[in-house]
Amino acid sequence: MIHQVCAISADAEWLHRLQQEAHDEGIVSAIEQHDSAALFDWLMAIVSHQGVSDAAADGFMARHGNIGWHDIETALVTQNPCPKLQGYWAFHGCRYQKSRGACAEPDHLASCPLPGHVLRNGRLNQLAYSLFLFIRDVAQSDLVGWIDAQLEGAGSLAAARNALIEPLRSVYGLSDKVAGLALASLLIAGGQDRPRWFEIGGSIIVIDTLVHNFLTRTGILKRLGAAHAYGPACYQQHGCAEIVGRLSGAIDARRFNPAFPKLFPRLVQRAIWQYCAADGFDVCNGRHVDSHARCRNKACALFATCDRLALDGRAG
Numbered sequence: 001m002i003h004q005v006c007a008i009s010a011d012a013e014w015l016h017r018l019q020q021e022a023h024d025e026g027i028v029s030a031i032e033q034h035d036s037a038a039l040f041d042w043l044m045a046i047v048s049h050q051g052v053s054d055a056a057a058d059g060f061m062a063r064h065g066n067i068g069w070h071d072i073e074t075a076l077v078t079q080n081p082c083p084k085l086q087g088y089w090a091f092h093g094c095r096y097q098k099s100r101g102a103c104a105e106p107d108h109l110a111s112c113p114l115p116g117h118v119l120r121n122g123r124l125n126q127l128a129y130s131l132f133l134f135i136r137d138v139a140q141s142d143l144v145g146w147i148d149a150q151l152e153g154a155g156s157l158a159a160a161r162n163a164l165i166e167p168l169r170s171v172y173g174l175s176d177k178v179a180g181l182a183l184a185s186l187l188i189a190g191g192q193d194r195p196r197w198f199e200i201g202g203s204i205i206v207i208d209t210l211v212h213n214f215l216t217r218t219g220i221l222k223r224l225g226a227a228h229a230y231g232p233a234c235y236q237q238h239g240c241a242e243i244v245g246r247l248s249g250a251i252d253a254r255r256f257n258p259a260f261p262k263l264f265p266r267l268v269q270r271a272i273w274q275y276c277a278a279d280g281f282d283v284c285n286g287r288h289v290d291s292h293a294r295c296r297n298k299a300c301a302l303f304a305t306c307d308r309l310a311l312d313g314r315a316g
Helices: 002-009 012-023 029-034 038-047 055-063 069-078 106-110 123-140 143-150 156-169 174-191 195-203 210-217 242-247 265-276
Strands: none
Touching: 002 156, 002 242, 002 265, 012 029, 012 106, 012 174, 012 195, 012 265, 029 038, 029 174, 038 069, 038 143, 069 123, 123 143, 123 195, 143 156, 143 195, 156 174, 156 195, 174 195, 210 242, 210 265, 242 265
């Protein structure tokens, strides 16, 4: 089933587009020059897409702009920040809520620069400051150097991924999904001259509800004795990420483009997402499949082999 999905929806030009865009936007140069400010701005554009459609996120940023490294750097110099903004470790528990105009340090809220940036929600304001402080304080303002240092001595791909993702889990708002998406994009884009980066980025699998629900509806999770609810379990042992990684080992990505590496888990995961997403092939999603009943879409290429389970596990 996964191979069939890849044959339908694996984007043969995706890698070229991603790397060309990174080159055109100066990201490849920023990596070479260890320009953390430019990389922060690029990463914030990526993580700002979480929780809404790409069109909605892009529309908001087109109208209001997005937060940048120098915006925060200037704000922290010119303002009298609250104790939470003194450093990365102090920032934990900020608890700013845009809708309520509240935070953990209400006496400092009026003079705090964090709420002054027009972002889609307060969580993104916190994420931006937390990520800025992580790069400044933990990575010593050198994100590229930090990545290289974390990867030094990490033998396996799993160890390398964990060396990067584990520390980033403490950045506010960076779930495994969001951290994986941002890192995969950065490592693959920068991997044009850094083969190790490309190999690791190409192995990062991002699980969202579309991919999880696909694995549930098709019966793949149940067949492998790995049924679970969407969430942290997707990244644990026998979770969605591990299963997609194992299945990717049986798929030669060079079939879709000779320039691809033979093993390309990120492409396989993305092909599943493309098959399901409304912005992609728009087949296996809640718009067309009743979550509480078996799928009846006979036009789906997988109909004959798919278990067509309801998301609650019912087969009938």
